[in-house]
Amino acid sequence: MTKLTETKAEPHEDRGVYAHPFFQNLIKRSQRYLSLGYPVHFTGPTGIGKTTLALHIAKSRKRPVVLISGNKSLSNAELIGAFKGYNRKKVNDNYVRTVRKIEENVTEGWVSGRLYEAVKNGYTVVYDEFTRSQPEVNNLFLSVLEEKILPLYGTKRKDSHIRVHPDFSIIFTSNPAEYVGVYQTQDALLDRMISLPLKSLDQEAEVGIVSERTNIDQDKAKAIVGFVHRVKDLCKNRDSSLSLRASIMIADVAERYQLPIDGDDKEFQELCLDITYFTLDLCTDDQEEDLQNKIIEACKKV
Numbered sequence: 001m002t003k004l005t006e007t008k009a010e011p012h013e014d015r016g017v018y019a020h021p022f023f024q025n026l027i028k029r030s031q032r033y034l035s036l037g038y039p040v041h042f043t044g045p046t047g048i049g050k051t052t053l054a055l056h057i058a059k060s061r062k063r064p065v066v067l068i069s070g071n072k073s074l075s076n077a078e079l080i081g082a083f084k085g086y087n088r089k090k091v092n093d094n095y096v097r098t099v100r101k102i103e104e105n106v107t108e109g110w111v112s113g114r115l116y117e118a119v120k121n122g123y124t125v126v127y128d129e130f131t132r133s134q135p136e137v138n139n140l141f142l143s144v145l146e147e148k149i150l151p152l153y154g155t156k157r158k159d160s161h162i163r164v165h166p167d168f169s170i171i172f173t174s175n176p177a178e179y180v181g182v183y184q185t186q187d188a189l190l191d192r193m194i195s196l197p198l199k200s201l202d203q204e205a206e207v208g209i210v211s212e213r214t215n216i217d218q219d220k221a222k223a224i225v226g227f228v229h230r231v232k233d234l235c236k237n238r239d240s241s242l243s244l245r246a247s248i249m250i251a252d253v254a255e256r257y258q259l260p261i262d263g264d265d266k267e268f269q270e271l272c273l274d275i276t277y278f279t280l281d282l283c284t285d286d287q288e289e290d291l292q293n294k295i296i297e298a299c300k301k302v
């Protein structure tokens with residue numbers, strides 16, 4: 001079970017970035033809804049920071065955090081639990097020398113699922129990319145959210161369900177429905193959560209995150225974030241999936257290899273091209289050379 005009492009995201013998580021008014025307000029509202037028992041759902045494009053924000057808020061609840069990652073093969077057994085393997089107990093009673101008694105007892109071993117543990121003990125769940133799981137599996141959450149019970153379907157357990165602990169809370173994240181590998185979500189499930197769309201990050205907040213993650217100074221981070229935003233505007237056919245991750249990668253490589261963050265530097269230009277060209281090629285009609293020239297032009301402004 002992925003139980004994050006000390007989440008791995010800790011080094012990246014930064015109170016400075018989340019102190020930005022853009023986040024402060026969002027965090028305050030989310031905490032309010034969660035404390036009243038309402039599930040919160042962050043939805044938005046890839047790389048905008050939904051998971052990191054969800055983990056940050058989850059940790060602020062001061063309960064153990066369980067991370068569940070949505071995927072096509074996630075099963076009820078993983079969420080609820082299942083009987084797996086056998087426990088065998090053998091008692092060899094030879095107390096009276098002439099009498100030997102052997103008693104053997106075989107029972108199936110129960111392994112609790114991640115949702116079961118969280119519901120039972122009142123943990124905070126971050127269900128990341130939940131729309132990548134099959135809708136049938138997500139039906140479990142309808143009962144958890146509405147009836148406040150976790151049904152123990154098909155588990156061979158005597159009890160038909162367990163009650164949801166009053167401290168249990170859950171944060172969902174998802175990418176929009178048009179993303180590849182994403183299932184349509186049941187309206188009934190969406191209706192039971194408070195969905196907060198994260199469409200775009202405030203540029204200043206992005207600069208803060210890039211600077212925090214890579215230890216480059218704010219001016220350099222600003223120049224890199226500015227470059228990524230300029231090249232995103234080259235997209236004509238559809239929204240570019242270039243995200244905060246592109247800015248972080250450029251800053252990280254430049255910082256670690258001491259490349260000058262300077263648009264006239266050849267190596268920095270190559271870095272800008274490598275990180276952005278392929279993604280931009282998917283959303284423009286430009287020929288290869290034209291697109292490369294446009295990226296270099298945008299990079300030269302750094």
Ligand SMILES: Nc1ncnc2c1ncn2[C@@H]1O[C@H](COP(=O)(O)OP(=O)(O)OP(=O)(O)O)[C@@H](O)[C@H]1O
Nearest residue numbers: 012013014017045046047048049050051052209213
């Ligand atoms: N507040 C933050 N502080 C530091 N790094 C952050 C912060 N927010 C996001 N990041 C970094 O930005 C990148 C994208 O963040 P994250 O994975 O949370 O995005 P996401 O919206 O969940 O993306 P996806 O939809 O692809 O899962 C990650 O490398 C993450 O570590």
